Amino acid sequence: MKRNIVMIQKYEHRYEKSANRPVQFLRFIKTVHLPQIQDTPLLSQHCLLSLTQKINTGDMIKLLSEIKITGSGKQRLAGNELLPTLMSSPVLLKYILVASVKYCYHISCVTPGRLWISDWNNVILKDTATGKTIYSLKGSSESDSGNHTVNRESELIYIDNHYKIRKLSADMKTTTLLIDETDPKWKLICVYCSPSSGDLLIGMRKYDTGRFIGKVMRYNDPCRQKPINPQNKTPDNLYDYPGYITENNNRDVVVSDWRRGAVIVTSGEGIYRFSYTGPPPSGSGLEPRGICTDALSHILVCDLTSGTVQLLSKDGEFLKYLLTSPSQGLDYYAPYSLSYDFYTHCLWVGSGMLMSHRTLSVYRHINRHPAILDQN
Template structure:
């Protein structure tokens, strides 16, 4: 994408240089350039209409984000009128743009959340989408999305793969038991990574036929308590607990299982964690930990302590459980004290109680945000139900000024404006 973007930028720069330095244009040059700009805008709008009608909603990354650059860049071109005939050696038109875009290769790997925020916005509140009852699970304490219709759900004793109807598809027999925490995660190959009964970290193949030891436990004083696979680097983040010192730490492993980083103390040498129960990563690389009975502890990618959230208002107390981040870099955490799902911004400021205890869901405990569908999966402490909500939706990132279509379809003829949803502090949705 960067290569194609640079190529298009170089082409625009070349044409601008040619216009301003080497060619003379007649009095109608400005008029013709304005006409070409309008044609470009109309072409972008037609592509957006096509995308809305035919592209699957799950296909988040859009080439139109790149085209939006051309729309914002073109008005910045300052034209100078001359008296002679225009002679352009190269033209910038929609065929050139489409030729560049057609060569862009989009793969399933990599971090697709960055740069997508301009297409997303918060709704006025969390909208209930569906619920499912997971067979053979007592409580839904941790959730890991695999595909649009498959999720791993765990309680204190089991890790179950289920579809969106609750039908069990596979059960992990050797998972660690006895505690509620983030026992499992999913890597780039849709393989399950989980903590087993011997505190090794295992990998279950995608076809669920082969289990291998990914990280073997070699130090009996440290037990892995929670795991999370980074969707940007595919590093494995592991929350560890020391039974002798009653302290915790976070370790990072690369895709080969090699230890690359340890996060344990702040800049004063004081321990950051007591017992990491759940762990996740934000879009900016921050490591976000739900620390047992204390706080949400956030460190930057390099390990520097950024902040610890201890409830709303600050210091009021927090019993953090399931935790996740969304496409807009919000931090969502289940609080056992207020029995709510609280929403924070990436800097730890409280924004709202996104969800409260309900008859359908009960008390929220497990969380997972699906970046492909922008749905929030919430597991219950009171039963074996998982409820799915939507509170983020797509918005049009472009405005248009084109005239109505000949067929009378006026759905895309009015200018669209981006709106910002304001969350009032303390407001419950």
């Protein structure tokens, strides 16, 4: 019942906003699937808008003109008041001890109640409310990097132990081979699914002439590869070991390369933008691991050298230490993996150093609008 009420409030809010935006209203009403509600009270008869390709303009104007917005109910907020804001300090909401993995090397959020966690050779699905294991995946690659991701259909995409990309269906009954990399010199080490495009961003590495060389490839449907390696004036050897990849809200590709000691950022087309090598003064050293971005386009990265989670602007400016060890929720371990849940605006932090403390901690570092709080 509560979920239905929240859904109705969402429709009401969007309907109210569309009164001043007719085009947006028409797009919304033609695509939304409204739930069937029984015992609907009798309403006064009014004109009905025919949802065909040809819309009767007169009926549309008449319908929109009949919409009345009163001062009752929740106060409408305008402008920047609706936007999330950065909190002065993060708040620990809860933490979970994870007994079924040795480390928490990588996290992929599925829903607010479920997430995938991996250690060296295990990938498990956890219920975040109970801490119970829902599913244990066998045959994933041995990796301490970001070797799995979740697509828009809540399907798990992962690197298997033969360095192929596979997809596990949302009901966990079907596995599909997506990418079979043919060049044995290149090993797939991380994968990320773009929420905006659905493309797969894959980090690879090879060992050549005594050193590691890395690259990042973009695969779109049906998994045709398109290189997004550096172009123009960017050095050819931009990456050594692209261990974690994420995408920012502006489509920037953000890579954590621990062998380079840097967070490397390119545009969505592969044009080099900047490298972050640590906080002032002059990049004081960085051993980056897990990485993510948030609703405000911040870049968050785990640093094993300092045992911190560092907060950067989308342009690579160091803003602050978001989390430090030891602190609340980080008393026994250094942060290793990160995942930001855009549904709840919660930050998940996983441990990766001490086998006796496999911990998942969840923080809030962004203030949300009260209307959003009511719906979650």
